[in-house]
Amino acid sequence: MSSRTVIRGGLVVTASDEIHADVLIEDTRIAALAATGTPAAEAFTAERVIDATGKYVVPGGVDGHTHMEMPFGGTYAADTFETGTRAAAWGGTTTIVDFAVQGVGHSLREGLDAWHAKAEGNCAIDYGFHMIVSDVNQETLKEMDLLVEEGVTSFKQFMAYPGVFYSDDGQILRAMQRAAGNGGLIMMHAENGIAIDVLVEQALARGETDPRYHGEVRKALLEAEATHRAIRLAQVAGAPLYVVHVSAQEAVAELTRARDEGLNVFGETCPQYLFLSTDNLAEPDFEGAKYVCSTPLRPREHQAALWRGLRTNDLQVVSTDHCPFCFSGQKELGRGDFSKIPNGMPGVENRMDLLHQAVVDGHISRRRWIEIACATPARMFGLYPKKGTIAPGADADVVVYDPHAEQVISAETHHMNVDYSAYEGKRVTGRVETVLSRGEPVVTEREYTGRKGHGVYTPRSTCQYLT
Ligand code: URP
Ligand code: ZN
């Protein structure tokens, strides 16, 4: 017996259209749309009717960059797959693509198996995996082909963090050549980690130990230099490239130039770079540690270039890079030495709202909001049109969004398993009302109605901008 839901009277917003339409859901998928008030819409019958009058009906968010329970900086990211996906659902995100990690000296398979074990049966929403490649060797390269075939179609490499995740240029080139052959997408953490480590050592020797020095040593020029190098290595390999967590205007300029040359180069930024700055890193009493992430927050002047890139499509995606560490006990590991502060910030719950605020503020249009937060990440990572849109046949991952509700972001009310909010006290207009994941209500009029284990592993096709 099939279960039917109809969402009536809302403004359906996708990356391409805005229409006042009723949405019919049968079981786990969108069955039909029809203009509100027409006979076709009135013929929709269902056991469950959701009134979306005065609201937006948008695709569930696709967050292409999260790190649930990731081991990093001598500790673990504080959200588990259970708590992190629940918080994501609260914030209107219905799919995450998290990063499985290859340990140095281990296979990709071992890393992927370990991440499947962490996630399986624990998620409130659907999830896929990218693979962090920390050890490029002949076996790893062969395994990349197998992973692409089974739906892990993107691989993150690091030009930063020597001795941890770092790959040198030769290792990067080899992985890119492999990706060029197997259809994989290389995702790059573009910062010159070798140079940064020298500057870290010199800063600490001068007694510069506060969190704000994290921002000073991880220079914008060293992000731009690495971005440039990654672009040219990808060009030599004939591979596409996706640069993660872009924060520096000089790095955006490198992406713009490469795209103007016609290269398949893509860029992602994150809400923290759009809304926060080095002013936060400089907060007194070690509070700046809350904002330590890499690439680092930049001086406020960089934000204009990021917004511009999002408008001109030189940046295509906004993900969170959600990697939360509690202030108490975790960020505090770096008191007296900023280089020991675990890198990462919480945000998986806040992305859809902050980007809606960007619509309210006039930075982007409503459709661009859905494009950068839902449709493009789904296409980039091979999930479209199952995810990222509202259309017949798509998974019924749908958010009823109240564009007029006012809220104040706070750790007191958020659902992420972390003891602070990076946006504490920020007023935003707009709020998630109801969230469906494959037709099941996970948030119902601001009440959590989801369950651990509802979310399933979702294998991905290759990047849909290339096929
Ligand atoms: O500081 C960050 N971004 N932590 C997460 C790991 C990464 O580099 O994305
Ligand atoms: Zn092993």
Ligand code: ZN
């Ligand atoms: Zn990174």
Ligand code: ZN
């Ligand atoms: Zn990350």
